[in-house]
Amino acid sequence: MSVVVQQDAVVGDVVEQIASIAAERSLTVACAESLTAGAIASALARGEGAASWFAGGVVSYMSEVKxxxxxxxxxxxxxxxxAEEMPRGVNALLGSRASVAVTGVGGPGExxxxxxxxxxxxxxxxxxIDVTRHLFEGDPPSVLEQTTAAACARLLDRLRAMPTL
Incomplete structure (x- = not known):
């Protein structure tokens, strides 16, 4: 239980930094999720002033939705x-300028x-576009939590690397 609480606090801090950058740069942010089934959208929506910068997300759990x-x-x-096509698609659909997407295998099988x-x-x-491959360990809920945290951190890294105008 304490690991989940600690992970939630880390994700919350990352999301606050995303919110700050998005507000400062007048960016709209979106997400496209498969295995996390809305967890990333839920995390982003908790960011400060999310109504002004978080466009929304698409949960594309089924392949046909992708x-x-x-x-x-x-x-x-x-x-x-x-994975590379998913954020392009959600940006086009929602009119966002920045997005994060995840696809993968939560487990227990391959x-x-x-x-x-x-x-x-x-x-x-x-x-x-930037794509990274990860191999997370643990049961399916742990893989989903790690994926959510890594996706938010990756988005923050890419926003920080974005040239300022």
């Missing part, structure tokens, strides 16, 4: 290429030949 709503090319979805805990996190900030 294909039909986010414009992901049909095929395997536990891939870097799927999917599409990938072991449990395999996660791809992608960001799209001002049309610049």
């Amino acid at each position: 294909f039909q709503v986010l414009g992901v090319a049909e095929g395997p979805v536990v891939t870097a290429s799927c 999917e599409e030949g990938e072991p449990p805990g395999t996660v791809f996190i992608a960001t799209c900030v001002e049309d610049r």
Whole structure:
């Protein structure tokens, strides 16, 4: 229980920093989620002034939603290429300038030949895409918590790296 509380505090701090950068730069932020099923959107929505910078998110748990709503090319979805297409799709759909997306295998078994805990996190900030592959350990709830924390941290890193105008 204390690990979850500690992780929530870390995510909350990261989200506050995202909120500050988004407000300062007049950015709209969105997310596209698969295995986290809305956890990232929930975290971002708790940020200070979220109504002014958080456009929303798409929970694309089923592959067909990725294909039909986010414009992901049909095929395997536990891939870097799927992850790369997801934030582009949500930015186009919601008119956001920055987004984070996740796809992967929460477990307990493998999917599409990938072991449990395999996660791809992608960001799209001002049309610049960045994709990272992770292998998280633990049971499915732990993988989801780690994914949410890593996705928020990755978004913050990419926003910090964004050139200021």
